[in-house]
Amino acid sequence: MSVLAVTELRGIADRLRDAERDRAPVPPLTLERPWLSAADAYEIQLHNIRRRTAAVVGHKVGLSSKAMQEMMGVDEPDYGHLLADMRLSEDEPADAARYCYPRVEIEVAFLLGDDLPGEDCTEADVLAATEAFAPSIELIDSRIVDWRIRLADTIADNASSAGFVVGASRVPPNDLDPRGIAAVLRRGADVVAAGRSDAVLGNPVTAVAWLARTVARFGVRLRAGHLILPGACARAVDARPGDEFRAEFSGLGEVRLTFADSGGRAGTGAGSSATGQSATGGNSEKEGLP
Numbered sequence: 092m093s094v095l096a097v098t099e100l101r102g103i104a105d106r107l108r109d110a111e112r113d114r115a116p117v118p119p120l121t122l123e124r125p126w127l128s129a130a131d132a133y134e135i136q137l138h139n140i141r142r143r144t145a146a147v148v149g150h151k152v153g154l155s156s157k158a159m160q161e162m163m164g165v166d167e168p169d170y171g172h173l174l175a176d177m178r179l180s181e182d183e184p185a186d187a188a189r190y191c192y193p194r195v196e197i198e199v200a201f202l203l204g205d206d207l208p209g210e211d212c213t214e215a216d217v218l219a220a221t222e223a224f225a226p227s228i229e230l231i232d233s234r235i236v237d238w239r240i241r242l243a244d245t246i247a248d249n250a251s252s253a254g255f256v257v258g259a260s261r262v263p264p265n266d267l268d269p270r271g272i273a274a275v276l277r278r279g280a281d282v283v284a285a286g287r288s289d290a291v292l293g294n295p296v297t298a299v300a301w302l303a304r305t306v307a308r309f310g311v312r313l314r315a316g317h318l319i320l321p322g323a324c325a326r327a328v329d330a331r332p333g334d335e336f337r338a339e340f341s342g343l344g345e346v347r348l349t350f351a352d353s354g355g356r357a358g359t360g361a362g363s364s365a366t367g368q369s370a371t372g373g374n375s376e377k378e379g380l381p
């Protein structure tokens with residue numbers, strides 16, 4: 092349960108929203124407020140999600156693998172929201188200059204065909220509700236300066252999510268063991284990261300069940316049609332202008348993400364909004380949000 096006063100919560104949410112819009116990262120929230128709890132941080136996250144105009148199209152689990160926990164110095168998973176305006180395309184280069192410190196991750200995506208239960212969700216429920224697995228790359232970013240995040244910083248910052256791209260192939264859960272998918276990320280011809288799907292909590296299905304139970308505590312549900320990213324199976328890799336990434340998943344196909352060959356660096360603030368958030372307005376009736 093959050094103990095933050097509403098005005099304080101909104102003030103912090105505004106700072107993160109502005110940081111994302113202006114590509115001007117802010118100092119860690121937990122520097123000023125070491126007592127900031129995960130519950131406080133999820134309220135901040137939800138406040139910003141509610142006032143974004145884009146629809147919620149899914150959720151992500153973050154920090155569910157040892158590789159990512161060690162990289163970020165955080166030792167427990169969290170979650171964030173995926174919005175329609177975060178969707179990237181294999182055919183259209185992303186602009187690295189829109190982000191503060193962009194990085195890419197390889198993930199086995201889940202496409203839900205049915206709603207998931209909340210508090211009591213089991214792995215069996217997840218498998219029954221999953222229409223297909225798909226190859227994906229998540230683009231993560233931090234609106235906290237130099238990625239100096241603690242758990243509450245990244246939670247408040249929408250679990251450091253910034254975008255995602257899903258490849259074309261779809262594999263029904265009965266056709267593939269979700270624990271044994273080998274994943275490789277290439278930048279051009281070089282392998283820059285490699286891992287296996289069971290790096291996330293031993294099984295990505297476990298990560299999705301964890302997610303369903305955890306979001307339920309905040310009044311959120313995972314719905315039919317949603318995309319779920321269960322966490323990166325290897326370390327995240329910096330994305331730079333001109334980079335061409337290809338992620339290959341055994342039995343699941345591949346997905347590409349390229350970055351336009353333009354300049355730009357964190358904090359230059361070119362003015363256009365990357366967030367789709369209205370400056371002041373709320374969107375409290377956004378479907379599926381408490």
Ligand SMILES: C=C/C=C(\O)C(=O)O
Nearest residue numbers: 153154159251322323
């Ligand atoms: C800080 C972000 C972490 C993730 O997205 C992940 O572990 O998948």
